[in-house]
Amino acid sequence: MKNISAVLFLLFISFASCSFTSKKFDDPSKDKDKVLLEIIQHILVNAHFSPVEMDDAFSKQIFKRYLEALDGQKRYFLQSDINEFKKYETRLDDDLKNGEIAFFNLTYERLLQRMKEAQGVTKAIFTKPLDFNSNESINTDFEKIPYVKNKAELQARWKQVILFSALSTYITKQKDEATKKEKDPKYTPKKDEVLKKESIEAAEKTLNDMFLVFKDITREEYFGIFADIITSNFDPHSNYMAPEVKKGFDTDMSGKFEGIGAQLQKKPDGVSITNVILGGPVWKGKLLEVGDQILKVAQGSEEPVDIVGMRLEDTVKLIRGPKGSEVRLTVRRVDGTIEVVSIIRDVVELEETYAKSAIIETDGKRYGIINLPKFYINFEDVNQRNAATDVALEIEKLKKENIAGLIIDLRNNGGGSLKTVVDIGGLFIPKGPIVQVKSSRGSRDVLSDTDPKTQWEGSLVILTNELSASASEILAAAMQDYKRAIIIGGKQTFGKGTVQTVVDVNQFLRQNSYGDLGALKITIQKFYRINGGSTQLKGVESDIVVPDKYKYIDIGERDMTNAMQWDKIDPAKYTPWTNNANFNKAIENSKKRIAANSYLKLIDENAQWIKQQQNDNVFPLNYAAYKKVIDRNDEQAKKFKAIADYKSNLKFVSIASDEAKIKSNEDLKLRRDRWHESLQKDVYIDEAVKVLQDLNSK
Secondary structure, eight states, X not given: OOOOHHHHHHHHHHHHTOGGGGOOBOOTTSOHHHHHHHHHHHHHHHHSSSOOOOSHHHHHHHHHHHHHHHHTTOSSOBHHHHHHHGGGTTTHHHHHHTTOOHHHHHHHHXXXXXXXXXXXXXXXXXXXXOOTEEEEEEEOOGGGSOOBSSHHHHHHHHHHHHHHHHHHHHHHHHHHHHHHHHHXXXXXXXXXXXXXXXXXXXXXXXXXHHHHHHHHOOHHHHHHHHHHHHHHTTOTTOEEEOHHHHHHHHHHHHTOOEEOOEEEEEETTEEEEEEEOTTSHHHHHTOOOTTOEEEEEEETTSOOEEOTTSOHHHHHHHHOOOTTOEEEEEEEOTTSOEEEEEEEOEEOOGGGGSOEEEEEEETXXXXXXXXXXXXXXXXXXXXXXXXXXXXXXXXXXXXXXXXSEEEEEOTTOOOBOHHHHHHHHTTSSSSEEEEEEEETTSOEEEEEEOOOOOSOOSEEEEEOOTTOOTHHHHHHHXXXXXXXXXXXXXXXXXXXXXXXXXXXXXXXXXXXXXXXOOEEEEEEEEEEOTTSBBOTTTOOBOSEEOOOTTTTSOOSGGGSTTOOOOOBOOOOOOOOOOOOTTHHHHHXXXXXXXXXXXXXXXXXXXXXXXXXXXXXXXXEEEHHHHHHHHHHHHHHHHHGGGGGGOOOSOEEEOOHHHHHHHHTOHHHHHHHHHHHXXXXXXXXXXXXXXXXXXXXXX
């Protein structure tokens, strides 16, 4: 197996020994906040891969993004507050350099004042009946609505927010009652007036709970948000992590936690699912998917809590919980439909993160598929299993089954170890470069496979999608540049072509009298294809584009604020694969099939509808009108349920050596059967097999 550990070690040392780390900060006359900002600026300017100019444009971005972080839904600040804050809009860069935090102090004190006033406003609203027959509407695209001018407008805005929350809960409760009646004809549903009363009470409780949570947020936590806005202004993957946030980051990295198995991101109108963790309960039950938005959280049979406007950390606390307990999430699906999803919390099953293979039988031929969920490795014990050795093992087992072609499935693979990418790439070529890495200091390293052995010389297809990121993109890009494999997927992969490291802020203090200052996650390197182009932002464009639900929406790196730009460097020296006479013909044939496939046309139509749903942000606050919107969405969604009914004529069987283990293990059999069932319902696998057939045709 190829080894690039020495190169990676040198890359690490070159960063760790940079002179900027030797500078120490210690000034007893300065408070903790000012010292922290000094250190953060020092690290960013000296170590970031591409430091940005801290000028007026930088200041404007911080100003805008920090106010969005404090009051993204424009429920607290008045327009007069914003006018007062404006004097800092182009001053923040200078203030930061001079250790001035007057802007933070002003906004922090004003926010506390406005929150207290808002609490009084909402209490007053609940003293009068809520009108479910209002002729008003609410715009949930908060960036497009103005700040309110006075207390009367503030009360009107809060009334809209409360009414929308109560209406949503009311309709959800009606659906729940109808479902209970359907399951048990003897059940007596609650009357609408009771449901309406419960919905209003739930909205009131949610707000009371939210204000209690806000009351407990410390000044230090708000300053952590401010510091993070400054850091992430360099790029979306660079972040300041306050001590408590760093603890959570360490827990997530270890994977040793109990919960639902999903990663979340704060959005103005809720919390969005950004990643489904392999082996977790959400993944196992196919309960949520990337792009779904969580609106409310309920513990078991308790009333749901509206988390719109709540901090991400507090939302995560509500969602996480002990193994075996139930959490119910009110979710707005990617297609706009709203439903309640019940999840039993559990631990992540590590076995589901490993490579696995199956045999595909069709037309008297056999093909192999290897599913690789991530590029895993254990750096603390190199003798433990890793992605490269596991994939090599699966290839050997498939070769013994006389397969005529191979599919590597990298869909939803978020990346992992760079070493395993180079090693896996080397399984499919005699030898040569796999990826180029450029550091913040400008040095360039070409990471290559040096072993002339080729493990698999037959036809090869790689499946990707918009959620294939980082290491996945490196492998797909290398195989595409060599013309070694045909890439089938969405228009492009995720587009994350950067490398981050975590820096302990405390190491920069001569002597620490401030307590724990947290850490900085900072971008220090960038990946480049062997053809010289970066995978950053553009990702890897598929040779064959197959429609999927993410086709028309921005869901990758290009959708992130301050994403680093695409660029290119000199190409590495490499020799393209020549044993692929049918390469272009196979791509041409596939495109013709896709264009004529009515099932794929339905998927494309669904993708267009999802885009339209995301653009619809104005909702009526009248029960009858809002219910029509919900019913129309539900009815339209039914049309696309046929997408889940697809079933290919392919037959999937286990490798003979695996079958023996499965027979004696009921749990393994259950997992195998479920995987094979999902493969048979996968139109992308069906098309990948047809491409392999074309590659092999004489």
